[in-house]
Amino acid sequence: MNVFIDSRFSDDNRNKLLYDGAIFVHAPSPNSLKLCQLARDLVEEAFGLVDPRRVQASMSAERAAEILSVLKPKFIHHPKAKEHIQGMLADLGCDLAKTYFDVPRLRTAFPGEYLKSGIAYAFHPHRDTWYSAPFCQINWWMPVYAIGSENCMAIHPRYWSEPVRNSSSQYNYHKWNMESRHSAGQHVKQDTRVQPRPAEPVELDPQFKLICEPGAFYQFSAAHLHSTVPNTSDLTRYSIDFRTVHLDDVWTRTGAPNIDSACTGTSMSDFVKGTDFSRLPSEALALYQDGTELQYNLPSHAI
Numbered sequence: 001m002n003v004f005i006d007s008r009f010s011d012d013n014r015n016k017l018l019y020d021g022a023i024f025v026h027a028p029s030p031n032s033l034k035l036c037q038l039a040r041d042l043v044e045e046a047f048g049l050v051d052p053r054r055v056q057a058s059m060s061a062e063r064a065a066e067i068l069s070v071l072k073p074k075f076i077h078h079p080k081a082k083e084h085i086q087g088m089l090a091d092l093g094c095d096l097a098k099t100y101f102d103v104p105r106l107r108t109a110f111p112g113e114y115l116k117s118g119i120a121y122a123f124h125p126h127r128d129t130w131y132s133a134p135f136c137q138i139n140w141w142m143p144v145y146a147i148g149s150e151n152c153m154a155i156h157p158r159y160w161s162e163p164v165r166n167s168s169s170q171y172n173y174h175k176w177n178m179e180s181r182h183s184a185g186q187h188v189k190q191d192t193r194v195q196p197r198p199a200e201p202v203e204l205d206p207q208f209k210l211i212c213e214p215g216a217f218y219q220f221s222a223a224h225l226h227s228t229v230p231n232t233s234d235l236t237r238y239s240i241d242f243r244t245v246h247l248d249d250v251w252t253r254t255g256a257p258n259i260d261s262a263c264t265g266t267s268m269s270d271f272v273k274g275t276d277f278s279r280l281p282s283e284a285l286a287l288y289q290d291g292t293e294l295q296y297n298l299p300s301h302a303i
């Protein structure tokens, strides 16, 4: 597996390598720093006088979940967040007229057992493609405050080419949106939502723990098996992630290989164009739709 650090590739060439399992690590760019700062401002405003990395020492998990259930949507829908993503894409030489992105998520990983479900879900090993992500999806991930090996995110490279038995056949993106996502704030101690999971033991090692400074970020294919590293530090991790697809690859159905995903539905309608935030052309979306989007009669972007 190749890890490219601050490499200068054209976006097209970079995407081809990402579909082959490469990871790209980027130093902070002017606009990634702005996105990082926006997240910090909102986090610090939400927790007031409490150090956001030590909230677990100052309040109940229920109270933290309440605060996060206001903070996270506020970040997701903040107009400046979209603007900074546009800037980040331009910083990396992406063609904004052909690059589509979805809203950025703000994630938290609290130490120990404090809060790891619902609004602060600690992700078990998964591929985003088990969650109806398209195979041309590229994930972008960035820490908001300094992280270490005990509170980061990990990629499990051996499973790039090795299938994992999993329950993705039970997952439909449109059904999930209709039934589960809006209730994330209610799952404080235990998460009862049905999610695609490995159905056999997964060996987490060898694993890549990519530890970069706040505002630095990395890209990897949605088909990589990855997970939240159990937080054994005493500091909460805050991170931002968002996803992109390239229009040319959407049309040609180019992307990472599918070795074990069996979910239905598609998250493709969540992506908006880098220039004017319009959705993908309906003919392009139709290439990924399987009829279940009508069955669960709710546009995914309405959530």
Ligand SMILES: [Fe+2]
Residues within 6 Å of the ligand: 123, 126, 127, 128, 226
């Ligand atoms: Fe993921």
